Amino acid sequence: MKKILQTYLLLCFFMVSIVFAQDKTVKGKVTSATDGLPLPGVSVTVKGDKSKGTQTDADGNFRLVVPANAKSLVFGYIGYSSKEVPISAVNNVKLEEDQKALSEVVVTGYAPKTKREYSGAVSTVSIESSMSQANGSFDQLLQGQAAGLNVKTGSGQPGRSADVVIRGRGSINGSVSPLYILDGVQISAADFSTINQNDFESVTILKDAASTAIYGSRGANGVIVVTTKKGKAGDLRLNYDMQVGKSRLPENKLKLMNSAEELDFEVNLAGNPNGWTPAEVAELKKIDTKWGDYVFQDGLTQSHQLSASGGNDKTTFYSSLGYYDEKGVVIETGLKKYNIRLNVAHKEKNVSIGTNIAAGYSDFVYTAEGNQGVGSPLNNVLWAYPYETPYTASGAYTKSIQGVAFWTNPIEELKENKRSNSQIKGDVSTYLLYKIPFIKGLTYKINAGIDFSQLEDFTIINNGTQSTLQSIAYGSTFRGQGEVDRGSVRNYIFTATNSLNYSSFLDVKKEHKLNAALATEVVRAKARSFNYAGYGLLLPFKNEAGLVAGTATNGYIPVVGGGFPNDNAISSFFGTADYSFKNRYFLSLVGRRDGSSRLSEQGRFINYGSISGGWVISDEEFMKAIPTINFMKLRVGYGASGNQDGIGNFPYLQQYSRDTYAGQGSLQISRLGNNQLTWEKKKTINIGLDAELFDSRITATLDYYNSLTDGLFFSKYVPATSGGNGNILSNVGKLENKGIEATVGLRVIDNDKFKFNLNANYAYNLSNVKSLPDNQDLQLFNDFQVLKVGAPLNSFYLVPFVGVDPATGKSQYRALDGSVTTTYDPKNNRVLGSSDAPHNAGLNANFSYKGLELSVLGVYSFGNYVYNNARTNVERSDFAGYLGFSRNALNAWTTPGQITDFPSLSETTQLRTTRFLEKGDFFRLRNVQLAYSIPKALISKINVQEVRLFIQGQNLYTASDFQGWDPEVSSITDSSGAGASVSGAQYPSIKRVTFGLNLTF
């Protein structure tokens, strides 16, 4: 106390002494060099005397009384390089946006911190290079953007979401998808097609336990924090952004036979199952239908966005209107979406409040994908006979000789029997921040919001279409006269966080800084679904009005369903403490208690936390000797987190679900209970180094992590004798994920006219199953995979196929003892590579010359395998001749001595072999953009601030040996749910070229 008093007196003395000196008044204005807008709140100090200072007002103006001997002023503003300007030139100060990472703000969702003080592992996604791409679902755009963020795009269906995994899969039966936070509020990790990514201001990926700890159990798989644009004080600013372009499907590397090949193959090799006579063959060879030409088309994409922002020093707003329209590469498919957003913030004395409101509506027409179904157009386009025509002479849709039970005309299915989905989505979040006046540094904040969506799915099957004939053939006569299915799901997630935050220096020298917070949080998720299927679509309406009322005689009795697909809650209490010394040494602590409704009462609560530290080495004296390193920081973090997501709502309870027997209600055991079920726990250690060299021309980040998930959620395969088909969700086994991540940025050339930047990221992740239930060494997993102690997650488990015996034409397999055998035996299954790629990289290059800018993004992934299930259907011997077939079969073994890799067609094809396992390696030119900004001098006369034109291409080139449309498989489009196989009906990911325009008034 005495010391503080002394300091105070000393300060007073100084102030008095200044007053006595000769002073003068300086006026000036500060603007941003980037857009010329005034910058409010810029700190202005006299060089060499920081006690004299002020801040700019809302219009960027300032007025400061300075000593007569002052020569220059120092201007500082977060996000901008500080600048020293002679007093004579302060009339119009332009601040440059800071390119250096140290002052970059890390948006973690609760309280922003600078990268300097942040000690967790995070990556920031470049909005410019990602969100400017045209796509219906923003998660697709994250590919290649950050080290450790693994995105499988999987499908080219408009609006389809991607498969996003951060730092490897940390769970087996629990969820592995990250938590998505939009303006502080949890949003559902689906329906992204109704969110407008053009409104995004920042996307930050939180990767280690130290950074995700504040999200607690929800953040166990990493967090993707999105903030939307805020209004900027100043004049009204209007933006118009548009893009329009064309898309096309890539080449299918799985080649199918043409008409002549197919006929010769059927007659000569496949035993002529259709009984063609030579005359018929000659006639049919005249037809050669390329079915793809009828089912695929050039897609069209257009997007328009109008946004406005403005405000004064108290109130700012941002508002936008977006429209996106995509016609898919499969006929009839497409997406239209409409978005509106309004973000308002207001500040008055001790109170800041803000509300963000977003509403979206989207409409899809889609087709089924990721299945092996005989009704799926994307299968039937491959399985069609090339010697059959799409239409008959009278213009009707052709019925194949394959029989309607096994093949329906894909053109009819797409054109007549539509599947559509419409979504309404609303995201509202609001916050109130109150600086409590009597205790300096204490603030209270409440942040609450709702993520709401209403999804409606609609399918119509018209009377008389081949699909109805297929139903009849399968014995479902009541479905034979057309059908209407409609289902709706209403979802909401409510999040509320209350926090008290205390931030203060602990000493007068301002060397010790403390920031502590206490918070409570509740997340409640609820969903309600309803659906029905109505039969007998005999009246001329394409909706419910077309249905004939059901009676016992006509059998058109609708089936009604519904329930509560989501019904759970999390309640949490947590505290954080960040301490820093000299802005050089940092320590952060997080402690948390979470409770989840999904877990048994015994295991419902969990306590955990994290500790992390940062050390800015470059601030130390001894580093001054190495001037090339202008910044270097070491980060170490260790923490735990719990996971309870992805396991359903009541997985711990034994349950009976409803059905019907003999027209009476029945209840059958649908789940075995586990009253010990508790949290899955993940512990992560992260060591990172950030460095900037040569005046930040080179920036680099290196991270090593090792995480161990204990008490894994695992649906144990229950012995038949204990529960029939059941499995039981348990906490068993351990899984390790470790890896390194490197990010390097180079400003190769950086002058006023020419700039050349390179940014590269690379991540290596190795998963390793450490233990399995009941001390087992091996568990079968998914369709073709295994969990094996010591092997990576999702390792394939198949019998090695080692070619064809030239003498007999039989497949040869490698036995466990290494010998070669022609007998298939599942005992020879081997643990092979994983379906998860261990190596992932992204490379972004940017060139700019005056107003011209070129940016190139490439992604590279290798080291994984994909089971080509789609190929099995057109290569297995029992199907030979019964559907359109792979050209590979032209090499099928026929005569002794023949060297080939395609076995004799008389052999039954074994599917669980490596014959259908392919490498998933690929390099993809994800995005190329060439942009030109018209010089300001030319456009300022017409009151336009910026005109930018660009042309960009997505997925223009993909290098891969995979025999299919695309090597990328996501769990969204894969029936196994693990992203392990191309299961069939692949909607190809597309190549797209768009032209765009950005206008700013």
Add this chain to the structure above:
Amino acid sequence: MNNKIKYLIIPAVLLGMFIIVSCEKRLNIQPQTQLTEIKTISDLNSALNGCYNGFKSSSYYNNVAASGSASAWSALPDLMGDDFIEVTESLGNWKELSEMTYNSDNGAILGAFRQPYEIISRANNILQSVQRFEDDPATAQQAFRIKAQALAIRAHAHFDLMRYFAPDFGRNSSSLAVPYVKTFNALDPFGDLPARNTVKEVYDNIYNDLSSSLVEFRKGGNPTANTAKNYIDSVTVYAMRTRVNYYASQWPAVISDANIVLSLRPVSNAADYVATFSTAGEANPPSGVIWAIPSDGSLKPGLATNGTAVNYRVATPLSTIIQGLGGAYVDPSIIKFNVAGNAGFGRTICYKYPRVASFKVFRSGEILLMRAEAKEKASDVTAIDDVNLLRTNRGVPTSTQSGAALLDAISILRRVELIGEGHRWFDIKRTTKTINRTECGASGFSGSTNCTVAPTSRSWTFPIPFNEITVNPKLVQNAGY
């Protein structure tokens, strides 16, 4: 302004904190579309329905086209034998099964192993929950009735398992069959990992359960509202025991049990035989129907046999035999001849299940033929009377046969009378273990290229599924796998 806000905000802060902290009650959420425990007799009755419902699985009696599911006790035994041929249009979904070239990782066999145990678990769960309802006089009678049915279901499912997974059916055989499971613990499924019981032990348990079932039926009475015969009653239990005795070659027992069944459910005339397989008569079937699993719009036992899209057809030699016999057996609502298929081949289609229909698990026709065979084996001269009784009731000429000729006639009548009802492969397995198919490969309009299976083939016994041995190493694999 400042002061007003202060007074508003501070209570708001405190209130906000309080509301959030005190909402741990929010974590007590209970399912609204699932039941978590059996509380009332009505729940128990619904659970019994759930137990029956397990028979509607595509691994058991259901038959979903183009999926390759087992349909293990409906279509599969005909397909694996020599009565049905898988047609080329089926895309070979049952190829490994009909060629009998399966391995221990065959998915259909896995389903055929797990589904009966699913039903058994449900039955055991009922048997473990029934006690307190037996103790309450208000619910006792219904409880006995439920218990009787659960016991019979448990015996029936174990018997069906044994038919595939045991190598032989001798009454006192020490060969390994399947574990006979009598407990269910939903909370500790790994607590009890049983080994395979011998064939003799499984028989002992089946007889025990069936006898206990009869005792409970005597206490509780037969199921009410059972005109459709969708529920097991005491007659069904006698029918079950007839079949068990028949497999165990216990001829006098076959005769005595069959006598009881046939006195209550006599074989009726040819018109009734045809009516048995019409969907219209399912609510009130002819007396020949003893137990049928209802379709409820979903069970399709002999699916995709409507002539336009079939998975299998009747083999030509059997088709010739049927045409020779005539009578009700050639009624167009039972069988269709010369239906054009791929490459114009005229096929014979079993038409017992032209559309959604119930699956008849036990019929008097089968009981009568079992009694006839048992009589012949027991040198009872009235055997021929039973055979001729059936012939008369099917509009087929009678004859006088005895000895081996009579046994042959019975064997052929079993194929004809019971076509599509899941018996043929087991009959071959019980007797000769030899299959010679005359129609093979594309030239024989067949998806199968394996025409002969010798008695020495390992495939006469299904392999214990690979996955099951992985989780329960006490399950010893069958020879040859």
